[in-house]
Amino acid sequence: MEPRARSRLSVTAAAVLLALTAACTGGTVQGRPGAAGLRDPYFPKAGNGGYQVEHYALDLDYDPADGQLNGTAVITARAEQGLSSFNLDLSGLRVEDVTVQGAAARFNRTGNELTVRPAEDLKKGEVFRTEVDYAGKPKALADPDGSEEGWITTGDGAVGVGEPVGSMTWFPGNHHPSDKATYDITLTVPRGYEAVSNGELRSRSDTGDGRTEFAWHSPEPMASYLATAAVGKYEVTKGRTPSGVAVYNAVAPEEAALSEGPLARLPEMVEWGSGRFGPYPFSTAGAIVLPGGTLAYALETQTKPVYPGAPADEELVLHELAHQWFGNSVSPKSWKDMWLNEGFATYAEWLWAEDHGGHTAQARFEAFLAGDTEVDAEADSDWAAFPPAAPPGPEHISGSPVYQRGAMVLHRIRQEVGDEKFFALLRGWAADHRHGNASTADFTAYAERKTGHDLKKVWDVWLYGEGRPR
Ligand code: TRP
Ligand code: ZN
Numbered sequence: 001m002e003p004r005a006r007s008r009l010s011v012t013a014a015a016v017l018l019a020l021t022a023a024c025t026g027g028t029v030q031g032r033p034g035a036a037g038l039r040d041p042y043f044p045k046a047g048n049g050g051y052q053v054e055h056y057a058l059d060l061d062y063d064p065a066d067g068q069l070n071g072t073a074v075i076t077a078r079a080e081q082g083l084s085s086f087n088l089d090l091s092g093l094r095v096e097d098v099t100v101q102g103a104a105a106r107f108n109r110t111g112n113e114l115t116v117r118p119a120e121d122l123k124k125g126e127v128f129r130t131e132v133d134y135a136g137k138p139k140a141l142a143d144p145d146g147s148e149e150g151w152i153t154t155g156d157g158a159v160g161v162g163e164p165v166g167s168m169t170w171f172p173g174n175h176h177p178s179d180k181a182t183y184d185i186t187l188t189v190p191r192g193y194e195a196v197s198n199g200e201l202r203s204r205s206d207t208g209d210g211r212t213e214f215a216w217h218s219p220e221p222m223a224s225y226l227a228t229a230a231v232g233k234y235e236v237t238k239g240r241t242p243s244g245v246a247v248y249n250a251v252a253p254e255e256a257a258l259s260e261g262p263l264a265r266l267p268e269m270v271e272w273g274s275g276r277f278g279p280y281p282f283s284t285a286g287a288i289v290l291p292g293g294t295l296a297y298a299l300e301t302q303t304k305p306v307y308p309g310a311p312a313d314e315e316l317v318l319h320e321l322a323h324q325w326f327g328n329s330v331s332p333k334s335w336k337d338m339w340l341n342e343g344f345a346t347y348a349e350w351l352w353a354e355d356h357g358g359h360t361a362q363a364r365f366e367a368f369l370a371g372d373t374e375v376d377a378e379a380d381s382d383w384a385a386f387p388p389a390a391p392p393g394p395e396h397i398s399g400s401p402v403y404q405r406g407a408m409v410l411h412r413i414r415q416e417v418g419d420e421k422f423f424a425l426l427r428g429w430a431a432d433h434r435h436g437n438a439s440t441a442d443f444t445a446y447a448e449r450k451t452g453h454d455l456k457k458v459w460d461v462w463l464y465g466e467g468r469p470r
Pocket of ligand 2: 300319323341342345
């Protein structure tokens, strides 16, 4: 009897197993949880696995008097696997309601993760719509290098800035640069306030209850760290570049006089950049100049960089403009690839100076080798402290080696291949990855293929090498 009983039991167990396997592979259960992070080398929890966002429609109602934000985020995404649940990144705020495909979804929160469990599993390849209703008083975050990002109050207004992971303080999303999407950001604010965001202003209307609604549209893909929303008293100036790109500058009144000079050449810079790097990647350009003392840095928010008060000089405006090609259109695959943003934007400053009667890039390069601060005030910075393509940790991604030595890497390539191939490389890189993502390995492979030169020594010594190159 005993052996028989045992064999009957194992037959039953096998049947159960088979049924389970069938259910998981082709039966009613199609999904599994999406990953809670994308394992970025520096920000492992940033972003989420299992889907890619196609579009964000953010409806944000903000009251500067009490700092209250009431938001609705409609996120259209494509499932990359069967999903029983998926995560969004969100820091602080209260989630009131979540629906997926119109049906109420269960959700819970731990840390900066909002886990959504749809009523029905999502199929691989399915495009699905998630609506999150949320509210609260958003706060800023401190990042590993000590700077603040997220929702920052600016006197009687506020601004949302993201880099690297601050966007989750003001809207739920897939907050990693590898997931780019188009955006509609609609801001409703008390009458008398301006509300400014990325892209083009589709409409500005009085809601009839003492508030004004601004509908902003970004038709080109955007990484979420480049999204911005500024609410405050701003002087708005509109113009066009010679080739017709719309320019929209919003400037805090007390910064207007000092901003005029540095911003005056923006239209010309857009044209210059188009010549050097290829067509300007966006349909609009501009600037948001915050009241002074409210933010510690400038940020290349898409189409409209944010400045912490009047831009110090024209080179800063050029730097943030250059990011529209390098960083915003060609975005890093991970936060380790930061030099592809900052090294390129810094080298763009060198090129602008070279083309406009300033120091040559070669003189700049030599000044860094010599520590000559007459030529470049940054020349005595610790540009050799670590290799630009391998910052030692997340607190170093905005360090001098990423900016200055990143620019020196580009100059070393130029020395090796000559001007003609070098400028073809810059244009080709911007064109090849336009509105996409790229890594350092993508760049080094592309540079060698495009120029036909073996650049291994440049990579080994300047890009990945420890210490000060000789
Ligand atoms: N990207 C900004 C610039 O170069 C600087 C910056 C602001 C930054 N916040 C950051 C860089 C966070 C790295 C990480 O204009
Ligand atoms: Zn920069």
